[in-house]
Amino acid sequence: MPHTSSSLVPGQPLTPAVFHILLALADGDKHGYAIMKDVEHQTAGRLKLGPGTLYGTIKRLLAASLIVEVDERPDPELDDERRRYYRLTALGRRLALEENERLTQAVKAARSKRLADNPLS
Template identity: 65%
Template sequence: MNANSDPNNFLPLKPAVFHILLSLADAERHGYGIMQEVLFRTDGRVKIGPGTLYGAIKRLLADGLIAESEERPDPQLDDERRRYYCLTELGRKVITLEAKRLANLVDMAHAKQLLNPTR
């Protein structure tokens, strides 16, 4: 396994990258669809602009965490210029490890009673 194929070498993820990978965890999406999924999932609290999104997509493609999908929706429902993205096996490992890392941090905060509503 070379250094670039070890999922741990990508951690911690930048917030925008985390949200992009998370949005692809359950479906293939095009860029605008990723932005909309992030807005919806975060109740509008996280907005990823086109510059941030497409810069991150370019890096994620180069790192092998996502791939351009070969599948296309019904042409009547789609714009042929759109590119659809999906997680690779490495990308799924990376987002899973990052989610576990973040869950561990939340567990530590609970142990320190930082998330206790009575305080």
């Protein structure tokens, strides 16, 4: 039975690490270091994944079939063959979309409350 983390249950919010890794793979296959750099770029440096967090999350995403490991290389000439590449699955894409909608909804709700216009102090 694949290991399922509570953060990977459909309908439940995803952790930031999971969501940003799925987002990083949304525009193409990537290896670990490229995923890490992409996540850093997406979050303007606020989320810096360490190797343990990155590969621990990748392990759980693989077990939940949200991503798969691929043998194809984008450019075999330039690539280091020791690297592993990962690809988003249809299920992973659906979960990322759900999370995107949840976050959009949350941002919309925050805007309707005019949070930024009514600071406490």
